[in-house]
Every structure is written in structure tokens, then in C-alpha cells.
Amino acid sequence: MSFLLTNVSNKQVLLDKLLNRTATVGVVGLGYVGLPFAVEKAKVGFRVIGIEQNPLRAKQINSGESYISDVKSEELRKLVDQGLIQAVSNFRHVPLLDAIIICVPTPLTKNLTPDLQYVESVTQEIAKRMRPGQLICLESTTYPGTTEEIILPILEASGFRVEEDFYLAHSPERVDPGNMRYTTKNTNKVVGGVGPESQQVAETFYKQTVEHVITVNSAKAAELVKVFENTFRAVNIALVNELTLLCDRMNLNVWEVLEAAFTKPFGIMPFFPGPGVGGHCIPIDPHYLEWKAKELNFTTHFISLAGEINRRMPWFVRDKVTRLLNGMGKAVSQTKILLVGVAYKKDLGDHRESPAVEIIQLLKEAGASVIYHDPYVESFEAGGLSLSSQPLTDELIMSSDLVVIATDHSSIDYNLLVSKAGHVLDTRNATRNVSENRERITLL
Ligand code: SAJ
Numbered sequence: 083m084s085f086l087l088t089n090v091s092n093k094q095v096l097l098d099k100l101l102n103r104t105a106t107v108g109v110v111g112l113g114y115v116g117l118p119f120a121v122e123k124a125k126v127g128f129r130v131i132g133i134e135q136n137p138l139r140a141k142q143i144n145s146g147e148s149y150i151s152d153v154k155s156e157e158l159r160k161l162v163d164q165g166l167i168q169a170v171s172n173f174r175h176v177p178l179l180d181a182i183i184i185c186v187p188t189p190l191t192k193n194l195t196p197d198l199q200y201v202e203s204v205t206q207e208i209a210k211r212m213r214p215g216q217l218i219c220l221e222s223t224t225y226p227g228t229t230e231e232i233i234l235p236i237l238e239a240s241g242f243r244v245e246e247d248f249y250l251a252h253s254p255e256r257v258d259p260g261n262m263r264y265t266t267k268n269t270n271k272v273v274g275g276v277g278p279e280s281q282q283v284a285e286t287f288y289k290q291t292v293e294h295v296i297t298v299n300s301a302k303a304a305e306l307v308k309v310f311e312n313t314f315r316a317v318n319i320a321l322v323n324e325l326t327l328l329c330d331r332m333n334l335n336v337w338e339v340l341e342a343a344f345t346k347p348f349g350i351m352p353f354f355p356g357p358g359v360g361g362h363c364i365p366i367d368p369h370y371l372e373w374k375a376k377e378l379n380f381t382t383h384f385i386s387l388a389g390e391i392n393r394r395m396p397w398f399v400r401d402k403v404t405r406l407l408n409g410m411g412k413a414v415s416q417t418k419i420l421l422v423g424v425a426y427k428k429d430l431g432d433h434r435e436s437p438a439v440e441i442i443q444l445l446k447e448a449g450a451s452v453i454y455h456d457p458y459v460e461s462f463e464a465g466g467l468s469l470s471s472q473p474l475t476d477e478l479i480m481s482s483d484l485v486v487i488a489t490d491h492s493s494i495d496y497n498l499l500v501s502k503a504g505h506v507l508d509t510r511n512a513t514r515n516v517s518e519n520r521e522r523i524t525l526l
Pocket of ligand 1: 223255256257258259311312315319352353354355356357358359360361362363364426427428
């Protein structure tokens, strides 16, 4: 009888706390997923404790300073001042938490295999301090099976039992950094519990802040939903990148072809070529599925091929630069190249996995002197490079043998850039509205 009562009271107590917003929510990892999530939970009245391993970031949060462009500091400061958000750099508060949401990075190793070290280490820390009546939910993108095969055993090593003492689910993050239309609050959220009790608790939790919660029958299904979403993008981006390589050989303008193709009012979706695929999602997440499929003796051809084509693009850009300079009678090793944009996508300052960094490396290896301008990236250290953004002056543009547009930031005056440049290689069709001096522009 006592077991039955405990079980019913565990879940009911937690559900009541979630419904009346008296629950304390823990968010492990206050990055581009965790911090917006923490703010949304605090805005509806939950007390949120962010567990952020970087003490500098934790300090910034506690002083109401946002380092994520999608979170405004004044909004964060208000919630911190109300005592609704605080950040710590340890796991001491775990026993106080009713819901613990894991939003840590899931990178790849050098040979494209999943690196779950952050997920495993935070789960270990939680397992040491967990208590009955808690919901643990993984939001990090990962291969199907991670929640049940990796997280669950670590948590149950504590002696507690899932579905009875604690509840476990996966709810993939769906954050499009810089997207002002779709936010953490209004983006449909998929939720999959490891069992019916966990499903009910997780669904109740997310319904407190997300307008539409979509439930699937397992954590594994929820994990696959997300990896499919990113694979869908990687494959379609690779398709238009491959078309770009073919159009280069056919001497056709791929941008004109695609623009015309996307006038079809049904059965197509716009994707555009680029200098490669950056960010911490699209170039990475599909390989989590590729790796897991191999365990089942299954080859995910589309993922492998898409990755191979997308990773080829920086090399194609270097090849195009070499041909352009050759046409000017200039050897790459004797030239000065100005790269405009190093962020992995427009109007953001994130340069992680950015193809622009690899393009700089390749051009420097070919002997070129390369400088960059990016209004969002003051300086960066990556791939053995340590560079700072140079002011985009007329002199800088005119003194460059070639300008390469690698990121199509909206704030750049492309008319002015082209009017001052000797020649521009535009890998993003950022100059599509430039009408004068078109002869100075080569598109990818
Ligand atoms: N890219 C292209 N051509 C395209 C679209 C994108 O070359 O047509 C490049 C971008 O320049 C960028 C990379 O691909 O380097 C990734 O672009 P992205 O638009 O997918 O942006 P992410 O990775 O910041 O965000 C994506 C989300 N984006 C969208 O859905 C639009 C979404 O896939 C995920 O919610 C998110 O990753 C994530 O966290 O998984």
C-alpha cells in the first residue's frame, strides 16, 4: 500500500507543482538553447536555476547580462532581479529541482562519431544528487536511443526507478538562432517519454510554456524526429550545392536556375548554395544517425553523401578563387584577399564550424594574405587561426586583389563594396540587388 501511495504522490505532487508553477526548474547548459528556454520558464513564474559550467557565463547571467543574441539583457535582468533566474556552476542545487532540462552540446569527434561526454558527465552529476519526484529531460540533439540507453542506466544506478521514482523524456530543441518569428515559445515542441508516466509529466511540463506540444510514443522517436529534421536540411542543402558544382561545369548561373525553380507554387522548398555548411547542428547532427544506423548494419547513404558534398564546398571556393585570380594574371600566393563575413550564417556572430574559417585556412595554405571583415565577429581563434575583423574602409577594399563574400550579412553595403572592389566572388548571391558594376561580380 505504501508503495502505491508513494508512487501516486510522487507523480501527483510533481504534476501539481508544474501546474501551479511552484516547481523549481533546472536548466543544465545556458547556451543558445538553454538560456532562451530558462527565460521562457521564468517568464511564466517558475523559479529557474541554470547550471552553467562556464563561471564567467554564470556571472554574466546573475548580473542580467545576456550573451545570446535571442535573449535581451533587459528582459533577463528583470527576471534575475525578481529572483526567478539564477545561474550556478555546480550541481549542489539538484535536490531542489523538480524538473531538470539538459541542454549541453553534442558535438562530433574528429572522425564524425558522436561525442556524448557532456551528456554523460552532467547525467552522472544529476544521478549523484537526484531524489524521488523529479523529471529529467534531454533536449540536446542526439541519436535515437541516447535517452534510454545512456541516460537511463546512469540515473537508475542511483537505485531510483524510472516511472516510479523519477520521470525521463526527450524533447528535442528546435531553435533557429536569429529567427525572430519562431521562438522557444511558439515553436511546436515534440515530447517523448520513456514510459506513460514520464510522457504525462513531460507533456505537462512543456505545456506550461509552449503553445503546441506534439507527443510521440517514446524518447527514441523524439530523438529521431529531430535528427531527421536536420538531415532533411543537410540533404537539401547538399542537393543545391551539388547543382552548383554541375552548373560551374555547364557554365550556367545556378542562382538563376534555382530562383526560377522556386517559382513553382507547390512541391518544392527553397534552399540555396553556399561556401559550405556551418553551425553546431546541420553539419553535425545527421552523423549521429549515420553512426547509430551502422550498429544495425544499415548505411544511411543520403547522410554520408550530403556530408561529403557540403564539406567539399570550401575547397570549391578555393578552386574558384584560384581560377579567378589566374584570369587576372595573378598567382594566389602573391595576392591579398578580403573575406567579407566569417559567421556561419547571416546576421549572427557565431562562427562555429563556419565554412569561412576553412576557406581562410585553405587560401592561407595557398600562400595568399587573407584579412576579413565581419561586423558580428570582432575576432576569432579557430583552426589554428587568430584573426581580427578589419574595418571595411574604401582603402581596405581597393587594396585587395579579390573580395570573397562568405556570409551575406544584411548590414553590408554591397553596392559600395562592389563599386570599390577590383573583383568580388559572391558565394551567397548577397549582391543580387547590385545593378551597377555587375562585371566585377562572379557568383558561386
Ligand atoms: N545553409 C545553406 N543553404 C541553405 C540553408 C542553410 O548553405 O539553404 C547553411 C547556412 O549558411 C549555415 C548552415 O547551412 O551555414 C545551417 O543553416 P541553418 O539555417 O540550418 O541554421 P542553424 O544551424 O543555425 O539552425 C538550424 C535550424 N534552422 C532552421 O530550421 C532554418 C534548425 O535546422 C534547427 O532547429 C537548428 O539548426 C538546431 O538547433 O538543430
